[in-house]
Amino acid sequence: MRYDSARLAGLPDAETNARRPVFDGPFFVLSMLLLLAGVLMVLSASYPRAWYDPGHVTGGNAAYYFVRQLVFALLGVAAMLIASRVPMGLYRRWAFPFLALTLVLLMLVPLVGVKANGSRRWLGVGGLTLQPSELAKLAVILSFSALICRYRGKMRSIRYGILPFAGILGAIIGLLVLEPHFSASVIILAIGAVMLFLGGVRLFWFAGAFGAAGAGIAVLLTFFPYASSRINSWRDPFSDSSDQGYQIVQSLYTIGSGGLSGLGLGGSRQKFLYLPEEHNDFIFSIVCEELGYIGAALILCLFALLILRGYWIAFHCRDRFSFLVVGGVTSLLAIQVFLNVAVVTNLVPCTGISLPMFSYGGTALLIQLFELGIVLSASRDIPVQHSPCVRRLVWSKRDLAQLGSGCFSGGIAA
Secondary structure, three states, X not given: OOOOHXXXXXXXXXXXXXXXXXXXXXXXXXXXXHHHHHHHHHHHHHHHHHXXXXXXXXXXXXXXXXXXHHHHHHHHHHHHHXXXXXXXXXXXXXXXXXXXXXXHHHHHHHHHOEEEOOEEEEEEEOOEEEOHHHHHHHHHHHHHHHHHHHOOOOOOOHHHHOHHHHHHHHHHHHHHHOOOOHHHHHHHHHHHHHHHHHHOOOOHHHHHHHHXXXXXXXXXXXXXXXXXXXXXXXXXXXXXXXXXXHHHHHHHHHHHHHOOOOOOOOOOOOOOOOOOOOOOOOHHHHHHHHHHHHHHHHHXXXXXXXXXXXXXXXXXXXXXXXHHHHHHHHHHHHHHHHHHXXXXXXXXXXXOOOOOOOOOOHHHHHXXXXXXXXXXXXXOXXXXXXXXXXXXXXXXXXXXXXXXXXXXXXXXXX
């Protein structure tokens, strides 16, 4: 089945082929609300460490992290707007050169990367640092989408539906293990699985993948004591609350001390050098302490609305590549939000997973906003009657059934 947008929208071909002058308004507004909340929380969570931490690069400047995050937020919004103007065809054309560039950068990290906390995960570029693992997430989404469109009638075969994608994942994961960066490896494996599922790979291959993942975890726990200690501290963090379990115990104290309504914006006590990474991976704990369960729930509701809107855009895209890219970017956002909240609440073992648009990190924020800009670019191609200003959908039950079956059997037009 070919997705005929003119037929579904009831518009002439010339009208549907022209890109709309505006992108999806609700998606953009939700993104900006989360970005604004994230920048404010970085200001609130980071100033004690920037002011008090002795010998730190901040030099006693309490606004150090906030100013840098604000600058990258503004640059990120500019990157988002630029990305929203680029036609989706160009993203497809440059998917594999971008993948090649990402692999080169990942190769450089173990050799000349910046070392911090026992790992080399960053490349120094002037006075800034770049984390190639963030680029790798986008590279997987774009390259997988392009390959799925190329092999759209052959995705159920091993040669075309498994081996090329396994080769890309194997190369990226192998380079990430050298850093080591296990949390990024988990996210990239997860997003790779999502892309293959959307591409129409047979479901029984996922059972084999889960078995291989279990074996990989067993090897990880056997040969990497660092990972094994993380598992032990996750199972009972209070048994070693002064060492391995210290961070998660402090995170639980931080969340609990906020109560229902919180201590007020800026009122956190745990951010005064009690909770490690309070402005980074564990910033959601500060959100809970200052805004309470009510405020934290509102933040999660905004994320949920953004994710749902992203999937709405994906299922209304006019071509298969756009559908896959938007579905991949939205799934990546959902995976990172879930894992970050799960980590700070000790639902899963502690790993270095940032909260999108909240955790401090300039290049990561820039790339995340660029990814959201790609979603906005795809939204420009949605037929006019499916625009956010018009809520009435003209899809028949037969159209929806055909589109749904096409998503998982390789039927949407490339």
